[in-house]
Amino acid sequence: MQGTMKAIVKTTAAPGAELRTVPIPSVGPRDVLIKVKATSICGTDLHIYNWDQWSQSRVNPPRVMGHEFSGDIVEVGRDVVDLSPGDFVSAESHAVCGTCYQCRTGQGHVCRSYSILGVDHDGCFAEYVAVPAASVWRNDPATPPDVASIQDPLGNAIHTALSGEIIGRTVLVSGSGVIGLCAIAVAKAVGASTIFATDVNDYRLGLARKLGADVPLKAGRDDVLAEVMKRTDGLGVDVVLEMSGAAPALKTSLTALRNGGRISLLGVPSRPVEVDLANDIIFKGITVQGITGRRIWDTWYTMRALLASGRLDIAPVITHRFKLDEFQKGYALMQSGSCGKVVLFP
Ligand SMILES: [Zn+2]
Ligand SMILES: [Zn+2]
Structure with a gap:
């Protein structure tokens, strides 16, 4: 043309x-x-x-x-x-x-x-x-x-949320930017149990609640760890979807994750981050996943089906x-x- x-x-x-x-x-x-x-x-x-x-x-x-x-x-x-x-x-x-x-x-x-x-x-x-x-x-x-x-960010969220068991599981979405918000909606749509969501921004925490977060928590103000432990009988969450890339949020997430749980990392830190491998990963026997992009084209087919189902808004x-x-x-x-x-x- x-x-x-x-x-x-x-x-x-x-x-x-x-x-x-x-x-x-x-x-x-x-x-x-x-x-x-x-x-x-x-x-x-x-x-x-x-x-x-x-x-x-x-x-x-x-x-x-x-x-x-x-x-x-x-x-x-x-x-x-x-x-x-x-x-x-x-x-x-x-x-x-x-x-x-x-x-x-x-x-x-x-x-x-x-x-x-x-x-x-x-x-x-x-x-x-x-x-x-x-x-x-x-x-x-x-x-x-x-x-x-x-669908690009929604696909990121679907890829992250569905990279492991999530039905009936407690989930912490760490960081409620656009992909985090989409991940909350996806977790809700596919039948997660209690969904915790964190952010530093009140506006985004309001959106997190709108999209299905049961417990929105303001990082830096609320005691995220204490709230998670209180509502999971001291167990910690089954799944963390890390969307912030912020080092303190990663530390909180790893501590809030139960032994044997899964953390899927999509948020990109701007510099190398120190992690207590022994205590936060090895002895807890957790699964750590790096997530990037969308599975081609698996994620897109899943996305189409979820959107068409009417359960994901x-x-x-x-x-x-x-x-x-x-x-x-x-x-x-x-x-x-x-x-x-x-x-x-x-
Ligand atoms: Zn994009
Ligand atoms: Zn290639």
Whole structure:
């Protein structure tokens, strides 16, 4: 498709981003062009906006930002056979290589050379986005566009929560950012028992309760450990879903986990963290899991089924909606932390 479009572009190697008019991306033989209906701001986009150390080492401006979206296909490449114009789709933001050991053995989520939409190539904070057909996920047409745009973080949450037993188990969700909030909703939907949720932000603890947390606890104010022990007969929780990446939260989580329990780690610490391996892991006989991305495509099928079941309602995670042009308002909210998901509409 010829022409130009509006896009949010990381124009220079410095903090900030600009609304620009740029050419509509061209479509390679195995790509599809999608007209974006809704696109949501992720923590990754905030890192790039702020131009932190990680962004400086990874992103080459100018770059159209954004990787979470839903929209309609408007054009398909010459070699694309199973997708058509009009299909309502989203995309797995990690474009995996398909040929490495991991990709060839069903572990594409830990592909050795994947690239990320809006990070390594132009993203979806725009009116149109081109993505490889192999990364496209066909949505249920009944899913609202804003909800369909947040399947990346929802998929993270599903992958984390369902990486072990959870039905009838007590669960501590450590950190109630967007992925933590989604994890609360997932744990509730699949039948966890008492769900504890922590955060440092009152607004997010309010959302945690809305999404199904039985015991929201403010880290730094409430005695998280004492509350967990009181409500689990001194046993500790069966499962911890660590979403914060904060060292003190990790320490509390490991102490609050019962002997033989499971901790799944998705939150990324910004520097190495000290852990008491002997007392907190080995002698307790716990299982520690590193979680990254979404299982391709297992997590997406599970997600579709959970959304279609009607038991999983993640709409309350979305707290703010803006036009694409108003993206600065979205970033400011994200910086403040007093929001759930912020969705932009081109
Ligand atoms: Zn994301
Ligand atoms: Zn690979």
